[in-house]
Amino acid sequence: AITIPNNQIRITQPGNYLLRVYDERDPDNTLVQARFGAADFSATVQATVSSRTDIDSNKSHQQLDISLDTRHVNVEDPFNDIKVVITQNGRHDNETIIAVPQRILGKDIVYEHMRQLIFPAGNEYRRFDISSVNYPGTGVERMIHDASIYNAVLHTDGPRSNESYLYDQTQHGRFLVRSTDTEHPDTEADYVLTHFTLDMPPIAGYDIFIDGDITSRTFGPSSRMIYNHASGCYEQSLLLKQGAYNYQYLAVPADRTEGETAPIEGDKHQTINEYTIKVYHRPKGTRFDRLIGVTSVTSGI
Template sequence: MRKYICVIILLSFALNSFAQKPYADSVFNQYIKSIQLSSTAKEASFPIIVLQSGEQLQLAFDDLRGSVRNYYYTFEHCDSKWLPTNVAVAEYLQGFREDKIIDYVYSTNTIQKYTHYEVKFPNQNMSFKISGNYSLKVYEDSNKEKPLFTRKLYVLNNKVSVSGDVLTSSNPSYRQTNQKINYQVNYGSLNVQNPNRDIKVLLMQNMRPETAMWNVTPTSIRGTQLIYNDVSINDFAGRNEFRRFDLRTLRVNTERVGRIYRDTANTVMLLGDPLRNETRYSFQFDNNGNYFILNTDGFEPRRDGDYAHVYFSLATNKSDKDGAAYVVGRFNDYKIDALSKMEYEPVKGRFFTSQFIKQGVYDYEYVWVDARTGVRSDIPIEGTHFETENDYQLLVYYRPINGRWDELVGYKLLNTAKK
């Protein structure tokens, strides 16, 4: 009996080891930089389009190796948790299964040489047949097993209506720090037999996956209207406005830029950053974590925007024995890894690091990972306030009892400052 139990345990471990991990925005090649995926109608927007509407997304990225390579892209249909579905490619893609990226330009008048690539889709070669989550994969020489990077995108088939409000927290302890989302989903003529099973809603703050909250059970139901307003759900830390710096020019110091060195490479020293975990809120304009490729020194940022080693410096009342600090933003997919980790300088009592990034305007913030608990949070460094201006993305998924995939049937963008 013990022998059989051991075999079962080993098989279970092996199956879990090979289990598919959810797709995420990831980069697997160090030479690929400045990846942007957004609607052609608005730069840096949430990557969502309406099914068969004529709307398009645009992918852009740079290859720092500078030569022209054979890059291809394809899409994989995923469920609401970003795991691959069992849907055949022919069921979710119209046209080819993969396409070559043929739109590229060489950099001009830059110290860092690179090749800039772009592609828009859906296009005449590839389009989507069904709604849902899609993972975009870009790879070289048709080798799908070794992607250069992956990106999430959303295809919407509007079948429900969504409305909502951003309020202060219902919990008196969090009214100065949190923001609460109350919303309603009206599914109309959609065939919903069991709302607790057929419909689920994902909420995100500023397009950040780590902030995501799932709602499966509505608080109440009125006819075809599902109401989500329980006091215990959708209570988000308001956080703080993002820090930002302006690198549109490398000729003079601009916002938050302390010094610029230009030689065989561009080096930019940002002004030192203090802690912001105060109870009092202070407004400053930001782009909710986004970044924009811009260059006032040239004429076309996609080809004449240069790269620079940008140095960040953070003063704290903590040391590397207490934990680790990371610099994050949409420019690095909010990744907590070796590339975003900051080193500690005990003499000055500061954390510092550098990021190799393209000219533009960037939002960023600092995340602290506690050495004792392992908990990651931006609040110990940045603070949190209910007044902070934030975007909230609400995504409604529908899967009937005999459905084979999660349909994306509703989307709503809420903003704390726009009612």
């Protein structure tokens, strides 16, 4: 699926890819890797999102309706050859995969009134800015310079599940590396040890994680909040490049791998969420899924 003429990479097939960088002297040791997809957009994807869902109305969920126009794709068996993958704000833990459509209308494949299309609404992401090491930015209580590395102590967070919805134009969990202390932030932005504190009692049966691109959307030791019985708070520290960051707290039940927004952030139907819909086609007799359509839809807009 990839050719390399004249030392240039050229993708020849639509689908998912993993780019891995390693030292040729030690090929088993991965230095950097990144996942990405390439689509041919042979299928047109249309989607809408509403807070009036099949399980509640203007309360704590959002529901999508999706239709695919496949007139330019030879789909012999829509009930077995097409797969739709939906992500909310780039999260992997609550990603939905739909293998069977709700109905077929000629060349249009329709997905609606299906439980897999309903997502907890969540809340707007929290934010902080450590673009400067000389003064505290948004969300930062204080900067500490009397150490071997810069330290940023963020304002103490609290649960928002019982608070009213408050709009904030966030970037759905993304971050931007930048520095006001140099003219070349791409190469000269410094590292800052950033300290998170969540003031709430321990939640029995749950682990608490920092979610967002800030932690690569993974639940692991570095993103897990540790409860400090002396302070009565959850705490964690991350070494981050200077920049502006979005994040949220997810509560993950001990026996599951999907995070919940309700216990800490709350689920507010007004929340602005970004949904990405990817459509894969695997004709009979082929060995991989072709990415034939991609679109994004944002709630409340």
